[in-house]
Amino acid sequence: MANKLVIIDTDCGIDDAQAIMMALAAPNLEVLAVTCVFGNATVENVCQNILRVLSVCDRQGIPVFQGSAGPLVGVNWSPFSDHFGGDGLGDVLEDKDPQWKEKIQQEHAVNAMIRLASKYENQVSLVALGPLTNLALAIRLDPRFPQKLGELFIMGGNMEGKGNVTVCAEFNFAMDPESAYVVLEEFICPTYLTTWEYCCRNALTWEFFEELVNQDFPAARFMKAVTSKCWAYSKEAMKNKRDVYFGPGFVSYDSYAMAACVDGSTVLESIECPVRVELQGSMSRGMLVLDRTKSLKKSHAVRVMSKCNVKKFGRLLMESLKQPWRK
Structure with missing residues (x-):
């Protein structure tokens, strides 16, 4: 069976990094490109974060593209540094690459x-992990463009009006509501939504997290470092959040969307219905x-994930943190 072709669109924070590592570890996926968008950090920091992740996994050959620096509508956007730090990776990595711009396409x-979706029409799975x-x-x-995609996986939105950055809205959609609206109104390709509640209701234990990051591989050591001072990975901080x-x-939010792309059987139940932002x-x-x-009398529906294996x-x-593979 041919590998599934994937484009990853990301605002690379810590959970995005984890999701990207999952894609890189999947034997059935070929990552065609990583495209960068603002969100967890400035788009410039996002680009650098992606280069770090690819380097840690020894996959520097995957092309990285810089994208939107702010939302479709509005001005004065600033990164949400309260969650994953100012740089998106916990503010613990000091060795900046002065030549990073030369490594971006x-x-x-x-x-x-658009070019890749046109070249591989109906073959590309697009996994969107940040603002849309x-x-x-x-x-x-x-x-x-949507008709040229094979399928679209989105981490974003919510099912019950519970928000994580505002009272009612999830981060990725709150950062650019107009873009989320456009995508969910106009993209008619098969679309799968990984909402905030889906991720939180299918959480793993903190004991699992300790086992995960204490594996003896470069990717695991990297993940342990970037989560070490981040309140979003603190049991105590989460008690009030x-x-x-x-x-x-x-909860590794973006990894749930990537898992659905890697292996559809990780999604046990979903709700098929129209949605609107x-x-x-x-x-x-x-x-x-x-x-x-x-x-709403809409002509197309999406699948909203509800139960995870x-x-x-x-x-x-x-498996995603066992990189690069030992020879």
């Missing part, structure tokens, strides 16, 4: 997406609405 990320700005721009430049809604557990609400802007009664997911995570 000259082509813009959106143009690269690059995807929204792609359909504006090429209205047939995520645990209020979902109870204790270790709220743009106007004073408290609910960026919130995802599931239209299970078909009130946590054991399979855990195995994929564990």
Whole structure:
């Protein structure tokens, strides 16, 4: 069987790094490109973070493209440094690469997406792990872009109005609600949503996390370093954050979307229905609405994941940090 061709669109924070490592470890995936978008950090930091991850896994041959530096609409955007640190990787890595710009492709990320989807029409799986700005721009430049994709996996949005950066909205959608709206209205390719609640309700234990990052491989040592001072990976900090809604557990958000792409059997149950992103609400802007009664009269639906095979997911995570493979 031929490998699944994948483009990863990311705002590379710590959980994005974990998801990318999962893709690199998957024997059935061929990563065509990594495209960068603002979000967990500035797009310049995101590019550098991707280069670090590829270097740690000894996969520097994968091309990296710089994309959108801010949302589709609005100004004065600043990175959400409260979560994964100012650089997106926990602010613990001191060895900056002064020549990183020379290692980034000259082509813009959106143009690269369109080119690759056109070259491999209906064969590319696009995994979107950050704000959806690059995807929204792609359909504006090429209205047939979604039709050229084989499938789309999105980590973002929510099912129940529980938010993690605002009262009602999840981070990726809150960072660029207009782009999320455009993508979920206009992308008619098979689309799979990994929501915030799906990730949190299918958490792993903190004991699993300790075992995960204490493996004797470069990728595991890297992950242990970048999570070492990050409150988002602290059991104590989470007691007043995520645990209020979902109870204790270790959650690698973006990895759930990647796992669904790597192995569809990690998703045990999903809800198929139309969805829409709220743009106007004073408290609910960026919130995802599931239209299970078909009130919106939309012509297409998406699959919203609801139950995960946590054991399979855990195995994929564990394997992802055994990189590079010992010879």
